[in-house]
Amino acid sequence: MQRSIFAFVVxxxxxxxxxxxxxxxxxxxSHEIVWREGDVADAFAEAxxxxxxxxxxxxxNWCPPCAQMKVSLFKNQEFIxxxxxxxxxxxxxxxxxxxxxxxxxxxxxYPTLIVLRSDGTEVTRINSATMxxxxxxxxxAAAGRTSSIETLxxxxxxxxxxxTPDDWRILAGFDWTNDPRHFEDHSKAGALLDRLAxxxxxxxxxxQFGLDALAVGVTPRMDGKTELTQVQQARVIEILPPMLASxxxxxxxxxxxxxxxxxxxxxLPDGKERxxxxxxxxxxxxxxxxxxxxxxxxxxxxxxxELWFAAFIDGRVSxxxxxxxxxxxxxxxxxxxxxxxxQSVINTAAYTLFHARxxxxxxxxxxxxxxxxxxxxxxxxxxxxxxEITDDKRxxxxxRRKAFxxxxxxxxxxxxxxxxxxxxxxLAPDDKALVETAANAVMNELEKNSPxxxxxxxxxxxxxxENLRVWSEAHGAADTLALLRKxxxxxxxxQEAEANSCTHWSYRS
Numbered sequence: 001m002q003r004s005i006f007a008f009v010v011x012x013x014x015x016x017x018x019x020x021x022x023x024x025x026x027x028x029x030s031h032e033i034v035w036r037e038g039d040v041a042d043a044f045a046e047a048x049x050x051x052x053x054x055x056x057x058x059x060x061n062w063c064p065p066c067a068q069m070k071v072s073l074f075k076n077q078e079f080i081x082x083x084x085x086x087x088x089x090x091x092x093x094x095x096x097x098x099x100x101x102x103x104x105x106x107x108x109x110y111p112t113l114i115v116l117r118s119d120g121t122e123v124t125r126i127n128s129a130t131m132x133x134x135x136x137x138x139x140x141a142a143a144g145r146t147s148s149i150e151t152l153x154x155x156x157x158x159x160x161x162x163x164t165p166d167d168w169r170i171l172a173g174f175d176w177t178n179d180p181r182h183f184e185d186h187s188k189a190g191a192l193l194d195r196l197a198x199x200x201x202x203x204x205x206x207x208q209f210g211l212d213a214l215a216v217g218v219t220p221r222m223d224g225k226t227e228l229t230q231v232q233q234a235r236v237i238e239i240l241p242p243m244l245a246s247x248x249x250x251x252x253x254x255x256x257x258x259x260x261x262x263x264x265x266x267x268l269p270d271g272k273e274r275x276x277x278x279x280x281x282x283x284x285x286x287x288x289x290x291x292x293x294x295x296x297x298x299x300x301x302x303x304x305x306e307l308w309f310a311a312f313i314d315g316r317v318s319x320x321x322x323x324x325x326x327x328x329x330x331x332x333x334x335x336x337x338x339x340x341x342x343q344s345v346i347n348t349a350a351y352t353l354f355h356a357r358x359x360x361x362x363x364x365x366x367x368x369x370x371x372x373x374x375x376x377x378x379x380x381x382x383x384x385x386x387x388e389i390t391d392d393k394r395x396x397x398x399x400r401r402k403a404f405x406x407x408x409x410x411x412x413x414x415x416x417x418x419x420x421x422x423x424x425x426x427l428a429p430d431d432k433a434l435v436e437t438a439a440n441a442v443m444n445e446l447e448k449n450s451p452x453x454x455x456x457x458x459x460x461x462x463x464x465x466e467n468l469r470v471w472s473e474a475h476g477a478a479d480t481l482a483l484l485r486k487x488x489x490x491x492x493x494x495q496e497a498e499a500n501s502c503t504h505w506s507y508r509s
Contacts (some may be wrong), residue, residue, distance in 0.1 A: 033074050033083075035090035040101050043089035047118035053143060055086045056105060056114045060093045062375040062412065063110040064297065065128060068344035072295040073135070082136040085143040086115070094409025099457050106181035108459070113175075115142040122149045127175040129255035129298075138173045141166040149174075153182060157192055160199035171196060172205060176216055190217040203242075204249050210239045211253055215260035224312025225267040236264050237273055244280040247287060254288055257281065258301050262308035278313070281305045289328070297345045300332050300352065307355050317356050325356040329365065339374060347382055354386055362386060377406040377416060384423065393427040400424075404441070410449040414457060417442040418464045425471045436480050439468060443484070446491050458501060465506035481506060 035057070036043045047054045059066040073079060091098050093110065105114060105122070115123040123145045130138065145166075155162055156171060163171075176189045183189040193213035200206040214235060218226040228236070240261070243249045250257060261281055268274040282305050288294060289302035303325055310317045317325075329349045336342040346369050353362035366383050370376040384399035400420040407416040421438040428434055442464070465488075472481035485506055492502035 031077065031080065033080065033088060035088050037090050038092065038095040038098070040089050040091060040097075043087050044116075044118060044120060047087040050087065051118070052085060052087050053118060053123065053145075054116045055083065055088045056107075056112075056116060057088065057090045058093065058098075058102060058105075058107040058110065058112040058114075059090065060110045060412065061409070062343075062378045064344050064347050064378075066111045067340045068295050068297045069111060069128070071338075071341045071344060076135075079135050079139075082139045082143075085139070092409075094411045099411060106179070108180055109178050112178055115139075115145075117146075117148075123147075124149050124152075124170050124173070125175045125179055126173050127178075130173045134173065134252070138169055141169045145170070149182070153192070156196060160195065163199075165201075168201065168205065172208060176212060186216045190214075204246070204252075207239045207243045207249065208253055210235055211243065211256050211260075214239075214264055215256040218260050218263055220263055224263060224308060226263050228264070228267045233268055236268060237277075240265070240277050241280065244277075244284045247284075250284045250288065251291065251294070254294070254298055258285060258288070258298075258304045262305040262312075265305075266309065266312050278305075278309055282309070295344070296332065296336060296341060297348050300328065300345050300348045303328055303352055307352070311355065322356050322358065325352055326358070326361065329353055329361075333365070339372070342369070343373065343375065343378075347379065350379075350382060350386075354389075359386065359390060375408075377403040377408075377412075380406065381416065381419065388423070388427065397423055397427055410445070411457060414442065414445045414449060415460060417445050418460055422464060422467055425467050429471055429475060432475070432477055432480060435468075435471065435477070436484070439484050440487070443487055443491060446488075458498065461505060469506045469508065 036046075040056070043054055043056075046052075059069075091101055093099070093102070102108065104120075105116075107114065111128055112125060113128065114125045117123060123142050126135075126138065126142075152167060152170060155167065176183060176193065177186065179189075190213045193209050193216065197206050197209035197213055200209055214232060220226055243253065243257075265274060265277045265281060268277070285302040285305045289299045291299065306321060307317070307325070310321055329352060332345050332349045336345050346365065350362045350365045353359075353365060363383060363386060366379045366386075369379050373379060380399050380403035384396045384403060387393075387396035387399060397420075400423040404413070404416045404420040407413045417438075421435075421442050424431070424434050424438040446461075468481060468484065472478055488505050489503065492499050492505065495502045
């Protein structure tokens, strides 16, 4: 579950009216996306029959960025028209067999959009923050591709001079931070992005790749800064001024500018350049807020740079900035009328209030949303995080438990259950009975959802098992862990090809 105010593009598909074979249902031309929901194998069969590529969208009902796509990109008629060249399939993370498909296509984060040939070969995965104006050309390029993403990445790494205009277009829209198969190590992505930044055919594209290279490698410290070499500092100073002076470039890279931008600027040596970049970044962010063509959540996130600088450079949130935050949150609350739109922005608004030090306002906004939302457990999880940060352990555990109890869908319930169990280990480690009860609650869900030990699930369960092992050693609870291991072994026995990796649960790696 993504939890940050710093941290969307999927294809729509309305098939033209044609006479299909009796194998597949006839789909009339539409102004909305006609997703094949969950039937991935059928989608590929249809793609082979029609000679079309596939767009695979991996999402979840509770996912705010997914909701944002539903109310923005999925309504873009130009984009929908371009996607008629594809067969679209939506795979919800809680649908039957979804985790197995996720393992095959190396998807874990929600949302993920992948373009694949009809034989299942990956062509590209599209960055969800790619500008809507660029997406039609990107899809046109992707629709005609016969080579794999591996071939393109190899070409980019060895001979950038051989890259075609369509190659550059695909690379510019590639999701560099959401490809665990090729770039689980983000430093590898950063090195390739550096190479592309040095070779791109246009200055704006060189700056985009340069900023991407910096963004994938940043890790915030407690002081809100990151370690930058002198070369990286010089690159920040070289890239940001012309980029921030261009509304087009700002719109094209808004996710990186609003996310990593403040940290990069804060990490520069104190002086005129840092102050000038701070002012320019805040000005550009304010322009993003005023841009009605952008998704609501992106506009809400536009306050991030100013909040970041206030917290980590000034050391305080001024009354004027707090008033500005509250005004924008009220605007988002007022503007987001339908449930899907609210799901895309309310959590971001709550984080904005929280980071502006208005904890009571953030909690009030989320509590009010519980009765409006079809997925209240998502907001309960955020309420738990806020309570934990403010050291209200009792409230944090209560919200985690409520979130787990209210969660829906097999994969989601396992994920929220693990979140609750991990919270118990952190916040009530001396309560051995509660630790055991919470862990068994997760296993109750695992027993209902077998086989289920795949990709996203396997990683989270392995970390959870390690947390239980560390807890048992620190609290003399080997007997409790032994009971949990015994129960887990019966679950692992039903995991088919994943049984072997499952049996390593909670053992030292």
